[in-house]
Amino acid sequence: MDIWMDLTNSMQAWRGGVVGIIRAELEIAYNFKKNYKNIRFSICKDGGFVEVTSDKLEWLWNADSVTDAYLTAMGRNNIFSKQKQKVLQNPIGLDNAYSFSDSRRERLKEAGRLYIARKSPAIRPILKVTFGLIFLPVSFVSRLRALIKKLTKKKIKVEAVKEFSHPYGEKDIIFSCGWFGTDKEFLYSKLKSEKNSISLVYLVYDIILVKEGTAHLYDENSFDKYIKWIANNCDMILYGGATAQRDTEKYLRDNDLPTPKGYPIRFGSEIVKTLDKGNKEQIFKKLGIEEKYIMAVGSIEPRKNYDTIYRAYILMLEKYNAQEIPQFVIIGGALAQSNLIDCIKKDPRLKGKIIILRPTDEELDLLYQNCLFTLLPSLYEGWSLTLPEALGYGKLCISSKVDPLIEIGNGITEFVDPLDARAWAERIIYFYQNPESVKEFEKKIKDKWKVITWNECTKTIEEKLFLLCDEKRIKRKTDIYMDMTLAWTLSYSGAFVSGILRTQLILARFLSRIRPDIKFVVLTKDGCINIDKCTLAPLFDGVDIETSFNHIRPYLACLTSESYNEKNDSIKTVIQQTVGPFWLICSILPAKLQHSYIKFGLEVKRRIQKRGLKPECLSSDGLSVNAFPFSKGDIIFTTGTGYLQEQYPSILKAKKEIGFKFIQLIYDLTPILYPQVHMNKTIESYIPFLKNTSELCDCIFYGGDTAKRDAEAYFRDNNLNVKPGFTIKFGSNIVNNSVKEINDVKVLENLGINGPYTLTVGSIEMRKNHETLYKAYLKMLEQNNNEVPQMVFAGYPGWKTEDFIKTLNKDERVKNKIIVVSPGDDEMDVLYRNCLFTVLASLYEGWSLTLPESLNYGKFCIASDVDPLREIGQDFIDYVHPLDTIKWAEKILFYSINRKELIDREQKIANEWRSITWEECADQVCSLLDKVVNEE
Numbered sequence: 001m002d003i004w005m006d007l008t009n010s011m012q013a014w015r016g017g018v019v020g021i022i023r024a025e026l027e028i029a030y031n032f033k034k035n036y037k038n039i040r041f042s043i044c045k046d047g048g049f050v051e052v053t054s055d056k057l058e059w060l061w062n063a064d065s066v067t068d069a070y071l072t073a074m075g076r077n078n079i080f081s082k083q084k085q086k087v088l089q090n091p092i093g094l095d096n097a098y099s100f101s102d103s104r105r106e107r108l109k110e111a112g113r114l115y116i117a118r119k120s121p122a123i124r125p126i127l128k129v130t131f132g133l134i135f136l137p138v139s140f141v142s143r144l145r146a147l148i149k150k151l152t153k154k155k156i157k158v159e160a161v162k163e164f165s166h167p168y169g170e171k172d173i174i175f176s177c178g179w180f181g182t183d184k185e186f187l188y189s190k191l192k193s194e195k196n197s198i199s200l201v202y203l204v205y206d207i208i209l210v211k212e213g214t215a216h217l218y219d220e221n222s223f224d225k226y227i228k229w230i231a232n233n234c235d236m237i238l239y240g241g242a243t244a245q246r247d248t249e250k251y252l253r254d255n256d257l258p259t260p261k262g263y264p265i266r267f268g269s270e271i272v273k274t275l276d277k278g279n280k281e282q283i284f285k286k287l288g289i290e291e292k293y294i295m296a297v298g299s300i301e302p303r304k305n306y307d308t309i310y311r312a313y314i315l316m317l318e319k320y321n322a323q324e325i326p327q328f329v330i331i332g333g334a335l336a337q338s339n340l341i342d343c344i345k346k347d348p349r350l351k352g353k354i355i356i357l358r359p360t361d362e363e364l365d366l367l368y369q370n371c372l373f374t375l376l377p378s379l380y381e382g383w384s385l386t387l388p389e390a391l392g393y394g395k396l397c398i399s400s401k402v403d404p405l406i407e408i409g410n411g412i413t414e415f416v417d418p419l420d421a422r423a424w425a426e427r428i429i430y431f432y433q434n435p436e437s438v439k440e441f442e443k444k445i446k447d448k449w450k451v452i453t454w455n456e457c458t459k460t461i462e463e464k465l466f467l468l469c470d471e472k473r474i475k476r477k478t479d480i481y482m483d484m485t486l487a488w489t490l491s492y493s494g495a496f497v498s499g500i501l502r503t504q505l506i507l508a509r510f511l512s513r514i515r516p517d518i519k520f521v522v523l524t525k526d527g528c529i530n531i532d533k534c535t536l537a538p539l540f541d542g543v544d545i546e547t548s549f550n551h552i553r554p555y556l557a558c559l560t561s562e563s564y565n566e567k568n569d570s571i572k573t574v575i576q577q578t579v580g581p582f583w584l585i586c587s588i589l590p591a592k593l594q595h596s597y598i599k600f601g602l603e604v605k606r607r608i609q610k611r612g613l614k615p616e617c618l619s620s621d622g623l624s625v626n627a628f629p630f631s632k633g634d635i636i637f638t639t640g641t642g643y644l645q646e647q648y649p650s651i652l653k654a655k656k657e658i659g660f661k662f663i664q665l666i667y668d669l670t671p672i673l674y675p676q677v678h679m680n681k682t683i684e685s686y687i688p689f690l691k692n693t694s695e696l697c698d699c700i701f702y703g704g705d706t707a708k709r710d711a712e713a714y715f716r717d718n719n720l721n722v723k724p725g726f727t728i729k730f731g732s733n734i735v736n737n738s739v740k741e742i743n744d745v746k747v748l749e750n751l752g753i754n755g756p757y758t759l760t761v762g763s764i765e766m767r768k769n770h771e772t773l774y775k776a777y778l779k780m781l782e783q784n785n786n787e788v789p790q791m792v793f794a795g796y797p798g799w800k801t802e803d804f805i806k807t808l809n810k811d812e813r814v815k816n817k818i819i820v821v822s823p824g825d826d827e828m829d830v831l832y833r834n835c836l837f838t839v840l841a842s843l844y845e846g847w848s849l850t851l852p853e854s855l856n857y858g859k860f861c862i863a864s865d866v867d868p869l870r871e872i873g874q875d876f877i878d879y880v881h882p883l884d885t886i887k888w889a890e891k892i893l894f895y896s897i898n899r900k901e902l903i904d905r906e907q908k909i910a911n912e913w914r915s916i917t918w919e920e921c922a923d924q925v926c927s928l929l930d931k932v933v934n935e936e
Contacts, residue, residue, distance in 0.1 A: 001171040003036070003465055005029055007052060008044040009178030010070070017076060017333070017358075018067040019299065020385050021205065025177050026066040027268055031458035033061055042167060042174075044184035049166040049191070065361050111585050164190065170197045173465055177203035177238075180226035189233055189532035194629065196479045196519060199235040199468055203265075203461075206244045206382025206404070207251055208303060214380050217302040225537065231257040232516060232533045232540055236468055238461060239264045240383035243404040257540070258516035263464050268454030269388030280366060287363065288355050293327040294428065295367055296375040297386040300334045300341060300356065305377040305400065307340055310354070311421035316429060317349050326372060326432050330356045331364060368393040373431055373438055379418050381405060387413070392451045396441040398427050412445045478933045479634045481519045482508055484531060484556075486640035487549070488522040491556035496796040496822070497546040498763055500667060503730060503849070504639045505545050510922030512540055521636070522556075525647055528628050531556075544825040632659035635929055639665045642689035652696055661698040661932060665728075668703065668846025668868070669710040670767060677767040677843060679799050694720040699932060701925070702727045703847035706868040726928050731918030732852030747830040752819050757790035758892060759835035759859075761828070761850040762842070764805070764820065765798030769841040769864070769882055774808055776888035777818055783889070789896050791839070793820045794831055832857040837895055837902060840864065843882050848872055856915040860905040862891050876909050 010025045018026075032039045033054070041052040054061070063069030112131040168174065168191065176184075192198055208214040209223035230237060231252050239245035242264045252259045298304045309328065316325045334341050334356065344354050359367060368374075368389070373396040376387055381404045388408060390397045399405045400418035409415075414431075416423045431438050486504050495501060511518050512533075520531040533540070538551040586597050628651075630636065643651070655662060671678045671686040678686075693700065694715055700723050702708035708725050715722045748754075762768045770793055780788045797805065808818065823831060832838075838854040840863040845851075851872050854861045863869045865879035873879070878895075880887045895902050 001173070001469060002038065002040050002169060003469070004040045004042050004168065004172060004174045005032055006043065006174060006176035006178060006184065007041050008176075008182055008184050011052065012043045012045060013178070013182045018070060019333070021177075021179055022070070023067060023385070024205075024267060026060065026070055027454040028177055028458050028461065029057075030060055030063065030066050031455045032462070033057075034455070035458060036462060040167075044182055044187055047183070048164045048187065049168070049184075051167040067361055107587050108585070111588075166191055166195075168195065168198055170195070171199075172197075173199045173201060173468055175201045175203075175461070175465060180222060185226065185229050185233070186532070186534050189229070189534045190530075192233060193519065193530035193532040196629070196631075200233060201236045201238060201465060201468065202230050202234045203238045203240070204230065204244060204248050205240040206380075207248050208380050208382070210251065211247060211380065214303055217379075227251065228255070228257055228537065228540065229534065231260065232512060232537070234260050235517065236260055236464065237262040238464060240267060241265075241404060241407055243407050244382045255541075256513060258513045260516055263460075265383075265457060265460045265464075266452050267383050267385055267388070268457045269385065269392045269452050270454065280370070283363060283366060284370075287357055287359065288352070289329065289367070290327040290352070292432075293329050293371055294373055294375060294432075295329040295331060295371045296377065297331040297364075297389065298376075298378065299332040300330065303379050304332070305379045305418055306330060308419060308421050308424060309375060309377050310340060310344060310350075312424035312428060313350060313354060314347075315422055315425040320429070322349070322353055325353065325429065327352065328354045328375070329367065329371070330354065331359060331367065332356070333358060368395065371395060372435075373398065373441075375424075375428070376400060376405065377416075377418060377424065378402070378405070384408060388452060391445055391449045394442050394445050394449075396431065396438050396445070398424070398431070412441065412448050414441070479517070479519055479631065480515065480929055480933075481521050481630065481634065481636045482511060483523060483636055483638035483640060484508065484520050484536075485522050485524070485638070485643065488524075488529075488556045491553045496763075497549050498796055499849075500639070500641060501549075502545060503667075505539060505549055506731065506918050507639055507922055507925065508536070509539055509545070509548075510919050511925065512536075513919070514922055514926050523643060523647060523651070525644060528630075530629065546824060628654040628658060628660075630654075630658055630660040633933070634658075634660040635663060635932060636660060637663045637665075637925075637929060641667075642685060642692065645688060648692045648696065655696065662696050663699055663701060663929070663932065664693045664697045665701045666693070666703070666707060666711050666846075668707050668844070669714060670844050670846070672714060673710065674767060674844050677765070677800065690714065691718075691720060694723065697723050699724040699726065701725070701928065703730060704728075704868060704871055706871050707846045726931075728847075728921060728924050728928070729916050730847050730849055730852070731921040732849075732856040732915045733917050742826055742830060744830050744834055747827055748834060751792070751821050751823070751827065751831075752816060753790055753792065755790060756836050756896070757792050757819075757834075758896070759792050759794060759831055759838045759854075760840065761794045761831075761838065761853065762840070763795045763798040764793060764801050766800040767843050768795070768798075769843050770801070771804045772883060772885055772888060773839060773841050774804070774814070774818060775885045776892060777814060779886060779889035780893050781813060781817075784893060784897075787893065787897050788817070789836055790816075791818045792831060792835070793818065794823050794828065796822050832859060835859060837861060837905075839888075839892060840869065841880075841882055841888065842866070842869070845869055851877075852916065855909055855913050858906055858909050858913075860895065860902060860909065862888070862895065876905075876913055878905075 005028070007025065007029060010022050010029075014022055029041065041054075041057065042049050043052055059069050059073040060066060164187070174188070178184075188200055192200065204227070207223075207227060209218050210227065227248070237245075237248070237260050239248060239262055245262055245264045249259050249262065251257075296304075296306070296309070300306055313325070313328065341356065344350060344356070357363075357367075374386075374390040376384065376390070376397050376399040378384070378400050380400075380402050381387075384405060387397055387399060387405055391409065391412065396414065397409060398414045398416060399409060401415035402418060405413070406415065414427060416427055484504065486501060487508075490501055497505065508520065520533070520536060522529040522531060535555050536552060539545075539548045541548065589597055651662075654660075671682050672690075675683045690711070700711070702711060702725055705727050708727050712722050712725060714720075760768075760770065760773060764770055773791065773793075777788070777791055805820075808814065808820070821827070821831075832853065837860040838850070840848065840851055840854075840861055842848070842864050844864075844866050845868040848869060851861055851863060851869060855873075855876060861873065861877040863873055863877050863879055864882035866882065870879065878891060880891055895905075
């Protein structure tokens with residue numbers, strides 16, 4: 001078991017000078033090596049990970065100043081020129097696209113292949129032909145140019161794209177304190193899906209890019225996706241202080257994300273102090289420093305709030321002469337706010353009073369030692385590096401009154417409202433004119449402040465990592481895999497998100513939140529495909545389930561054995577470097593057009609995000625297929641309805657050889673009990689499914705007590721193994737975290753509803769018995785035409801209902817009275833909230849999803865008098881024999897007319913019904929899985 005530190009940010013991705021995050025990474029790496037000789041380092045490179053051996057980092061181990069050593073080793077200075085800013089902002093995706101091939105033709109060809117692979121199988125042939133026609137002239141010109149080049153120049157050998165590889169071993173721990181914007185997160189997801197025992201620990205500095213009050217200061221970025229990735233993939237999170245931990249964990253809870261175990265750490269605050277002070281006067285003259293000055297350290301960007309200090313200086317100059325106010329020195333690069341910088345430089349009132357510098361560490365040491373006091377006007381921070389630095393020099397800091405700065409400097413720092421320019425002006429003048437008050441603060445700082453060293457910071461990190469090591473040693477981690485084969489299979493079709501598919505997707509979402517370490521797999525005839533959490537990220541985002549599935553559908557559809565074979569051909573694809581078609585197209589454009597193309601792409605992305613569909617930059621391609629990656633004691637939990645017959649022998653064989661445990665969820669036995677209402681292929685597959693389940697499973701989960709009773713009776717009657725069984729109750733809340741304002745009247749009007757209505761929810765199929773309700777409706781019209789409410793059938797069309805739908809559509813008596821709709825989650829919410837009551841006429845059910853939903857909305861229901869519905873509905877609802885048309889008509893009409901009786905029923909539901917959420921359902925499943933894990 002080794003501990004690794006990721007250096008991708010400083011060694012691979014970053015192209016500028018030394019800023020806070022780079023310095024933190026370098027200081028921690030330096031002290032890690034100093035304290036723990038066995039620490040190993042790695043970076044993300046060439047679509048995988050490679051070790052950076054200790055001898056290649058000798059420049060860092062022997063450094064007096066990690067910043068100076070870094071700049072020398074990287075061949076940079078510490079000045080952000082415009083040219084270097086451009087290098088810094090060069091997109092990683094574009095670099096990866098260039099690295100795929102030197103040939104524009106090959107990059108275009110790969111872009112087309114990737115684009116087509118992500119589309120529906122139905123339209124792929126058309127797209128292939130179209131792209132082929134477009135590609136022909138491009139290919140001809142490209143080959144012609146290549147031939148000319150070959151005749152005139154020596155052939156250049158292009159290195160092939162490497163296979164995904166890494167240096168990590170079982171149970172290794174990888175610590176990253178870098179930043180987002182590279183491919184490493186996608187590749188870490190892939191690594192964890194293939195090597196289950198690896199643990200990831202990430203350092204989160206702060207969440208100002210997505211925090212309310214600061215998020216608006218930044219351009220569109222991927223930090224939201226980054227923090228969600230951390231929540232879903234990391235085993236532990238370290239935070240830059242307690243405030244950062246509080247903010248982040250609140251954000252995770254608010255977004256229904258897992259909250260991994262976390263600990264706050266405090267960063268070091270010592271900087272290199274020069275031994276040879278040199279000629280202070282000469283250095284200050286070179287820098288343009290006056291005798292009496294104050295200073296602030298931090299890059300110029302909106303969050304740092306230098307605009308307020310600029311305004312404060314203007315206010316001071318309205319009352320005092322320039323000689324009566326201190327010079328203000330800003331130590332930092334100009335990352336943004338060019339207008340502010342221009343104002344500072346051109347405002348004649350401020351000439352020489354506000355200057356901007358990028359000093360060396362030695363010069364910064366002199367500046368700290370000789371300043372009167374410091375300012376920190378930030379609107380918000382993570383764990384500030386500059387406030388502890390100022391306190392370490394014993395200097396008073398006038399700081400913004402915000403939680404993270406109060407956490408550090410409470411009692412020894414002067415706090416001011418960050419946006420009150422006049423208050424800043426008053427405090428600056430007060431302390432400038434009253435040096436004895438500054439001395440009082442400096443005495444308090446000397447007495448109370450203890451300098452935090454980078455070595456102490458690193459030791460705290462080591463302590464938390466070793467704690468994780470101990471946990472891994474004490475107990476072998478049992479991995480739980482959720483089988484997503486059903487979702488994968490249905491991703492190829494236009495299947496609607498309902499019934500069993502919906503249950504699988506919802507459980508996957510909530511199980512991931514409760515157990516962030518859960519793995520996801522697909523079992524195919526070729527073996528097992530590990531699905532990384534980047535692929536499933538939209539499923540965990542919190543939008544409605546149907547939207548989430550539609551977003552991941554094309555990625556799941558790429559997981560075919562055909563695409564796997566392509567990835568293992570001698571022609572290696574760019575998928576392994578996670579480069580998408582967008583960047584490949586960008587790479588073939590002239591340099592002058594690339595900026596406009598990238599700008600256009602970002603604008604398209606913004607528009608998509610505004611519609612609530614966040615595009616995934618991370619493809620599900622590149623995942624490996626292997627026989628069965630499970631270990632002894634691991635659990636495979638499947639919520640689907642079985643596999644191909646030829647798959648079961650290999651699964652059984654692997655189970656005997658490896659010793660993993662298998663759990664199947666059985667919803668109901670309707671194909672056995674009511675075969676007449678199912679398709680032939682369902683009936684034909686269900687009998688072998690039950691036989692295979694009885695042989696393969698260690699235990700079985702059932703959707704309710706009735707399903708368990710029916711299944712176990714079947715097993716006994718057919719001389720099959722009766723495995724231990726547990727019942728679960730499915731959630732009754734519609735999983736939709738939409739915050740959209742919905743106009744109910746408009747929604748109902750668009751659906752054709754213009755008055756009171758009853759609601760029937762469920763796929764329109766023979767088992768749901770809509771035909772009986774249709775006939776009952778005709779009876780109601782005969783008895784009392786004026787009092788009959790509209791009836792809404794809400795569901796997707798199913799099987800064995802073609803004749804019924806045809807009859808229903810042709811019957812003028814029910815035109816605009818019986819309304820058939822296929823609503824989305826928002827519309828479904830409106831339908832439930834506004835109906836009179838619901839009707840459920842199913843011939844039989846497992847654990848009904850729709851009856852608990854109705855009760856969860858406080859709606860009374862008339863349901864079929866069958867055991868599974870009585871199990872749920874108890875005495876909260878009324879019952880009718882499913883085939884008694886006359887009785888259905890009587891009861892529906894009775895509750896439509898007798899509103900007081902209906903209100904009384906609703907009152908009982910409101911007072912006594914205990915709803916079950918999907919999160920509670922998933923929690924119940926987790927408890928049962930843990931029970932199975934702990935059984936010998």
